[in-house]
Amino acid sequence: MEKPFYAGKKLGILGGGQLGRMLIQAAIDYDVHISILDPNPQAPCHAYAHTFTTGSLTDYDTVMAFGADLDLLTIEIENVNTEALEALQAQGKEVFPDPKTVRMIQDKREQKQFYARHDLPTSPFVLTDNRAAVLAEKARMPLVQKLGKAGYDGRGVKVLKNEADLAEAFDAPSLLEDFVPFEKEIAVIVARNPQGETAVFPTVEMVFDPVLNLVDYLFAPAQLSQAQVEAATAIALRLVDKLDYVGLLAVEMFALKDGQIWINEIAPRPHNSGHFSIKACGTSQYEQHLRAILGLPMGDTRLLSPAAMVNLLGAPDHRGPARYEGIEDILAIPGVYPHLYGKSETKPGRKMGHVTILGEDLPALTQKIEQVKSSIQVKSLPAAP
């Protein structure tokens, strides 16, 4: 008899950051046994897992040793050793999402070619192997150059608008995309279980910090036409179908002025753009991911309230133990909920937590977003006297 999920089934998560931390919060309700692997012994998950192993996520032997005793493995970060995950899968362990899919997504060039192969809408592109190849495309500027690998949270991405930018282009295998004259950036989170059942979360609209190139805030439902929402949802469903995907997939997309929806990129895991679901939906993205990888029915993704999410980023010039200046003030605003990630030190621009905001409509949310943003700052604690 297969071990039921609540009877000591051992789930291993590669990565012990905030996504793993919130996944543990959800897993407690399902009484799943959780093991975490993370290189940082003080990672956000360290106090909450049944077992916590300090080690590299990209080292084959470390991942193999971590998985030896587990029944099921998943990830909360893409940058993991997928060869080890495949070997564990070959041993008969369940690994979701499939390591082959994770490997494909790790490489933005592969991702992009996958869209093209399956007629999934995305921006026109070429693949370039070095800076010289980029220069040859200068007539197509403005362009966006993305390193095939190792890009994360805006790193490994350059916007090339003029000759000066071109001189700074990466001299490495890249994806070179036409700059998309988008109206909005949106995201959809979709989940699929091994039985093929799917569920799509409400579409969110993201507003970026132009300096840090990180999401400044987002809100749901997105301000889109019904046709655009349906197009975004259909793209997400087509993606998980074509990928034969199991687990949670975050799909970042562009909404163009002419109404088209194009895929920007995807992430094979819970995602920043899905945090709002913890407070605003019956099923959070974390519970949904668990349901999917445990082979359970998908949960209801209906929005119970319009919601917004503001990232709490480390303030410029502050490094060290974090102080959430103004947190009492934002807690006094009705419908404002902090989620602190427990990172031991703040750094400029580091994701230290997020705030979910519930409100009756977008104007109410917008007012609270501004209040929150003007009231809280993540600084470092003054040194002890």
Add this chain to the structure above:
Amino acid sequence: MEKPFYAGKKLGILGGGQLGRMLIQAAIDYDVHISILDPNPQAPCHAYAHTFTTGSLTDYDTVMAFGADLDLLTIEIENVNTEALEALQAQGKEVFPDPKTVRMIQDKREQKQFYARHDLPTSPFVLTDNRAAVLAEKARMPLVQKLGKAGYDGRGVKVLKNEADLAEAFDAPSLLEDFVPFEKEIAVIVARNPQGETAVFPTVEMVFDPVLNLVDYLFAPAQLSQAQVEAATAIALRLVDKLDYVGLLAVEMFALKDGQIWINEIAPRPHNSGHFSIKACGTSQYEQHLRAILGLPMGDTRLLSPAAMVNLLGAPDHRGPARYEGIEDILAIPGVYPHLYGKSETKPGRKMGHVTILGEDLPALTQKIEQVKSSIQVKSLPAAP
């Protein structure tokens, strides 16, 4: 400078059961350091606390030693050593709710006299010291006899309807109440912070299992007149005001046929009747308790969706490692969310978990409640072959 709650402030919880477990889930978002004391080394909290101490909650020295290193103490069960908590308070530690209040609530006779003293509506009663004194009240039958201390989940309570019941009356200091011809049992959860700010959750209506004398299911909002809801809310607010209370207080009440609301009893902690708030309100009862004892502003208690809660009780004749038979079936019902408590063994009638149900209205909820109740049973796992 006082230690901010997120900067390693050490919160100790007396009791490591399901209420502590759900309190930890909420505390993770506030990055509070949690220590648990519980006599059972496999208590539901054991894997999730920063420190877990196995020891008696009623032993003075054990509680003193547990509290020595902590900044703030609270409880998730009433049956604790309040003398030790008072001594820790005298040392300058924060202890919420106040140990004096916990001690008063521990004794149902004291509780009842408190209501009488403050003109809080409750059933007529007398205090009796032994069975002979109970017999002397036989003309007032039907009566409810409650032991002053040690009653919990229906234990220590007898309904006295006839001579045969009288012969079985407890021969110990008791509270003897007139049987209340109530129409409904309801509950209100209220919270108050040290600044005196209060917040009241939506009123819930409880339906009891007549055999086990435990809540079978409950739903919110209760089917009451606006005047009854206002009366229940006013009683809860008057209670926390008169008690100068800090933390979460659960108030179980009777709604009488004539519209009156009477207090049944109170609990100085998160409560079974507040579990629905995890999924159905922006602020859960657990987050609210934390906000209160940390001196933070009270959270919004608005109901985002009508909700119901079904306790998952151990099936008769089943003892041993638990099997949640039919859990996949109930997960397929939209808006159904399990919360398993991770208790190592099931026993007949033991609270093993609960299920929250979201639905658009009471008829929709009622239908799902029946589906859930007829689909899931907590049995023991078959012995390994």
